[in-house]
Amino acid sequence: MDAILFFLFAAIAVVSAINVVVQRHPISSALSLVGVMGSLAVLYLLLGAEFIAAAQMIVYAGAIMVLFVFVIMLLNAGSETSPRKGWLLTAIAMPLLVLFLGLVSYIIQRGFPNAPLVKFGEFTGGSPKEVGTALFTRYLLPFEITSVLILIAIIGAVVLARKEME
Amino acid sequence: MNLDIASILGNFYVLTLVKLGLVAFVLLTALAYLQWIERKVIAHIQLRVGPTRVGPHGLLQPLADTIKLLTKEDLMPPHANKFFFVLAPMVAVFFALSAIAVIPFGPKINLFGIETYMQLSDLNIGVLYLLALSGMGVYGVALAGWSSNNKYALIGGLRSSAQMVSYELPLALALASPLLLAGSLSLREIAESQSGFMLGFIPRWAIFQMPAPQLIGFILFMIAAFAETNRIPFDLPEAENELVAGFHTEYSSMKFASFFMAEYANMVTICCVATLLFLGGWYPIVPSPVADYIPSLLHWGAGAMLIFHGMQPARKWDKYTMPAFGVVFLLGGFVFLIPFLQPILLPLFWFISKVGILLFLFIWVRATLPRFRYDQLMHFAWAFMFPVSVVHLFATAFLVALLK
Numbered sequence: 001m002d003a004i005l006f007f008l009f010a011a012i013a014v015v016s017a018i019n020v021v022v023q024r025h026p027i028s029s030a031l032s033l034v035g036v037m038g039s040l041a042v043l044y045l046l047l048g049a050e051f052i053a054a055a056q057m058i059v060y061a062g063a064i065m066v067l068f069v070f071v072i073m074l075l076n077a078g079s080e081t082s083p084r085k086g087w088l089l090t091a092i093a094m095p096l097l098v099l100f101l102g103l104v105s106y107i108i109q110r111g112f113p114n115a116p117l118v119k120f121g122e123f124t125g126g127s128p129k130e131v132g133t134a135l136f137t138r139y140l141l142p143f144e145i146t147s148v149l150i151l152i153a154i155i156g157a158v159v160l161a162r163k164e165m166e
Numbered sequence: 167m168n169l170d171i172a173s174i175l176g177n178f179y180v181l182t183l184v185k186l187g188l189v190a191f192v193l194l195t196a197l198a199y200l201q202w203i204e205r206k207v208i209a210h211i212q213l214r215v216g217p218t219r220v221g222p223h224g225l226l227q228p229l230a231d232t233i234k235l236l237t238k239e240d241l242m243p244p245h246a247n248k249f250f251f252v253l254a255p256m257v258a259v260f261f262a263l264s265a266i267a268v269i270p271f272g273p274k275i276n277l278f279g280i281e282t283y284m285q286l287s288d289l290n291i292g293v294l295y296l297l298a299l300s301g302m303g304v305y306g307v308a309l310a311g312w313s314s315n316n317k318y319a320l321i322g323g324l325r326s327s328a329q330m331v332s333y334e335l336p337l338a339l340a341l342a343s344p345l346l347l348a349g350s351l352s353l354r355e356i357a358e359s360q361s362g363f364m365l366g367f368i369p370r371w372a373i374f375q376m377p378a379p380q381l382i383g384f385i386l387f388m389i390a391a392f393a394e395t396n397r398i399p400f401d402l403p404e405a406e407n408e409l410v411a412g413f414h415t416e417y418s419s420m421k422f423a424s425f426f427m428a429e430y431a432n433m434v435t436i437c438c439v440a441t442l443l444f445l446g447g448w449y450p451i452v453p454s455p456v457a458d459y460i461p462s463l464l465h466w467g468a469g470a471m472l473i474f475h476g477m478q479p480a481r482k483w484d485k486y487t488m489p490a491f492g493v494v495f496l497l498g499g500f501v502f503l504i505p506f507l508q509p510i511l512l513p514l515f516w517f518i519s520k521v522g523i524l525l526f527l528f529i530w531v532r533a534t535l536p537r538f539r540y541d542q543l544m545h546f547a548w549a550f551m552f553p554v555s556v557v558h559l560f561a562t563a564f565l566v567a568l569l570k
C-alpha cells in the first residue's frame with residue numbers, strides 16, 4: 001500500500017515538475033508547481049513527517065504559491081512566446097542532460113554505497129512536539145540565525161518597496 | 167465465514183465507509199437547509215416572511231433549488247480558459263468538504279458492541295490539516311475569478327486571494343492560543359482537555375479556562391472567520407453593488423451551486439472549529455445531572471410553543487402545520503431520555519447547539535452589518551487584527567508558562 005502510494009505520488013510530482021517547464025502559460029506553470037508541492041507533502045506524510053507535510057501545504061502551497069498566482073493575475077501575464085529553438089540548442093542540451101543525470105547517479109552510488117533503503121512507517125519523530133523540541137534544543141542556533149535572516153529579508157523588501165518620501 | 171453484523175461493522179474499512187456515508191449525508195442536507203434557515207432568519211429580521219411557497223413554511227425550498235440548479239443550462243463563456251473554468255468550482259468544493267473529515271462530533275461511543283469515535287479520522291495534526299485546507303481553498307476562488315475572463319470576476323478573485331491570505335494570519339494566531347492551553351494539535355484531544363468544571367459550575371471551556379481565558383482570542387477568531395469565509399461584513403470578493411457577483415459572475419448551474427456549497431461548508435467547518443477550540447466541543451454548559459435534562463426541556467418548550475401558536479393561526483395552514491411540528495418536538499424531547507441513546511445524543515446535542523448558535527451569529531451579522539470598504543478591510547487586518555492577535559498569543563503563552 002505504501003509503495004503504491006509512493007510511486008503514484010512520486011509520478012505525479014515528476015509529471016507536474018515537467019509540466020511547470022513545458023506549460024506556456026504562467027498560471028498553468030504556477031499551478032503545476034502547486035501540484036509538485038502537494039505530492040511532496042504526501043511523500044513526507046508517507047515517511048512519517050506529519051508536521052513537515054502540513055507545513056509544506058500551509059506555507060508553500062497555501063501562502064507562497066497563492067502570492068505567485070496573485071501576482072500573475074494582477075499583471076495579467078499572457079502566454080509566453082517561445083523563443084526560436086534551433087537544432088543546435090537541442091543538440092547541446094541533450095548530451096548535457098544525460099551527463100548531469102549520470103553525474104548525479106554516480107555521486108549517489110559512490111557517496112552512499114551501502115545506504116539502507118527507506119522503510120515506510122519507521123520514522124516516528126515527525127510529530128509537531130518532536131519537531132519543536134528538536135528546533136528549540138539541539139538546533140536552536142541555526143533556527144535563530146534563520147529567523148534573523150528572514151527578518152533581514154523582510155526589512156530589505158520593505159526598504160526597497162518604500163516610496164521615496166521627501 | 168463469520169457474517170455477524172458486529173464483526174462486519176467492526177472492520178475498520180467498513181466502519182469508516184458507514185461513518186463516511188452518514189456524515190456526508192447529514193452534512194450535505196445541513197448545507198442545503200442552512201440556506202433555507204439563512205433566508206428565513208434574514209427575512210424575519212427585515213420584517214418579511216421569506217420562502218413560503220414550496221412546502222409548509224418553504225421547507226421544501228432547498229429541494230426545489232437543487233432541482234433548479236441541476237437542470238439549468240450550463241453556460242460556458244466564450245473567452246474563458248475552459249480547463250481552469252471547470253477546475254475552479256471542483257477545487258473550491260473539494261477542499262471545503264474534505265475539512266469535515268477531522269471534525270469530532272462527540273466522544274467515544276459504544277453501540278451494539280462496536281466502539282468508535284464520533285469522528286471520521288483523528289489526525290494528530292488536525293488543526294494544521296484544517297489550516298492547510300483553508301489555504302488551498304483560496305485557489306478555487308482565485309482561479310474562478312481569473313479563468314472567467316471577466317473584469318468583475320478578476321477583481322473579485324484578486325480581492326479574495328489578498329483578503330484570505332491576510333486574514334489567515336490572525337486566524338492562525340488566534341487559533342494557536344487554545345492549543346497552548348490544550349497542549350495538542352488533535353481536535354479530539356483539544357476538546358477533551360476542556361471537560362469538567364471549575365469551582366463546580368464554570369465549564370472548563372477555553373474561553374473560561376484558567377490560567378488564560380480565551381474570550382478575546384475567541385472574538386479575534388470569529389472576526390477572522392468571517393473574513394476567511396467571505397461573509398458580510400467582509401464579502402468584498404462578491405460585493406454585488408460593485409462587482410455584479412464577484413468571482414462567480416460567469417458561473418451558472420451546478421458550477422455556481424458548487425461555490426455556494428463551498429461557502430456554506432466553510433462556514434460550518436469554521437463554526438465547528440470555533441466550538442471545538444473555544445466552546446468546549448460537546449461538553450455541556452452545566453454539570454451532568456441538570457445538563458442531561460436540558461435537551462428534553464428545550465424540545466418540550468419548543469413543542470408547547472408551536473402548539474400554542476397553532477391554536478391561534480395567523481395563516482390558513484398554521485393550525486395544521488404548527489401542531490404537527492409541535493408534536494414532533496414533544497416526541498423528540500422524549501428521545502433524549504432513552505438511557506441507551508443518551509451517551510450518543512447528549513454530546514451530539516451540545517455540539518450541534520453550539521455550532522448552530524455560531525451559524526446563527528453569522529446570519530445575524532449578515533442581516534445587520536454593512537460591508538467594509540476594501541482599504542478599510544486590509545487596514546483592519548494588518549493594523550489591528552494582526553498586532554492584537556500577536557499580543558494575545560504572547561500573553562496566553564506567558565500565562566500558560568507561568569501558571570500551568
